[in-house]
Amino acid sequence: GAVVSQHPSRVICKSGTSVKIECRSLDFQATTMFWYRQFPKQSLMLMATSNEGSKATYEQGVEKDKFLINHASLTLSTLTVTSAHPEDSSFYICSASIPGGQGNTEAFFGQGTRLTVV
């Protein structure tokens, strides 16, 4: 099946620095990718929709200047957490969708990135 790869799998950074997380679709082209964050024992919360060649669409309450998303190619989307603070520590997950021939859409998820801000 289709594979979505995230990098890095875990990262520790100092407060005030920026961290970039990459999401790649390895064997298919993804016009749309999604970024989620997940706190311990909670569900995934959709942060933004990343569209190749255009601006990302952010969900309500997500700061677009803090979570920069770039989708420069059909196989790569990046999420940059700018000026990270301890409260940004979380599990970040990306997904990419492939429209199905019958109107369905299948989403494939990366393995996630554990961000710890110290």
Place this chain on the structure above:
Amino acid sequence: LAKTTQPISMDSYEGQEVNITCSHNNIATNDYITWYQQFPSQGPRFIIQGYKTKVTNEVASLFIPADRKSSTLSLPRVSLSDTAVYYCLVGARMDSSYKLIFGSGTRLLVRP
């Protein structure tokens, strides 16, 4: 946006069949129902997807009644490794993108 409601948690024993039901009263005509499994510190993994009636694959079955306002994921003969969180999702179409909104999920614990 179609919202889903699932039991927060379920307990089972090895070898039993587990049925997890999800309510999605506001499902749209074009929406599919998809179930994902998530282990700690991993991304969700696709289990099964359906539109109506019954779908079966090598790991699970999905039962969808005619009104499509609910669905039931059936896991036959669970093992300890099936302990995970299971999410029922209904895709939302907005602005030509297809967003998946996660509900609370069902935390399944399989005991020996």
